[in-house]
Amino acid sequence: MHPKHMRILIADANQAQRLSVEKFLNQVGCFGVAGVATVDDLTNLIDFPGRPFDLILVSCHLLDQLSADAMHALQGHRNVVLYRNGFFSGRIADPLALISEGLCGLPAPLPTVH
Numbered sequence: 322m323h324p325k326h327m328r329i330l331i332a333d334a335n336q337a338q339r340l341s342v343e344k345f346l347n348q349v350g351c352f353g354v355a356g357v358a359t360v361d362d363l364t365n366l367i368d369f370p371g372r373p374f375d376l377i378l379v380s381c382h383l384l385d386q387l388s389a390d391a392m393h394a395l396q397g398h399r400n401v402v403l404y405r406n407g408f409f410s411g412r413i414a415d416p417l418a419l420i421s422e423g424l425c426g427l428p429a430p431l432p433t434v435h
Contacts, residue, residue, distance in 0.1 A: 332377065359386075
């Protein structure tokens with residue numbers, strides 16, 4: 322799928338960080354980007370019937386607020402990337418490195434989300 326047609330959801334309570342991630346995605350040609358700041362908005366958009374998001378980016382700081390139902394909904398999605406510090410200097414943080422070191426206080430290793 323061409324990046325221009327991808328549907329991407331960014332879930333981050335920090336508005337400045339969410340906007341910097343969206344700006345980075347726009348610079349690389351992804352324009353179907355939506356941002357949410359709360360867990361309720363995240364679960365509502367994930368559970369919405371219709372075309373699913375092609376990619377969901379979730380800040381680790383938002384994980385502390387996730388309920389078991391929200392975590393289950395995320396695990397049911399095939400393309401979820403958890404990030405700690407966002408995108409910086411035009412480079413994306415390496416999610417695999419974060420998973421191998423025990424992401425956001427979760428026990429390492431994490432199961433693969435498909």
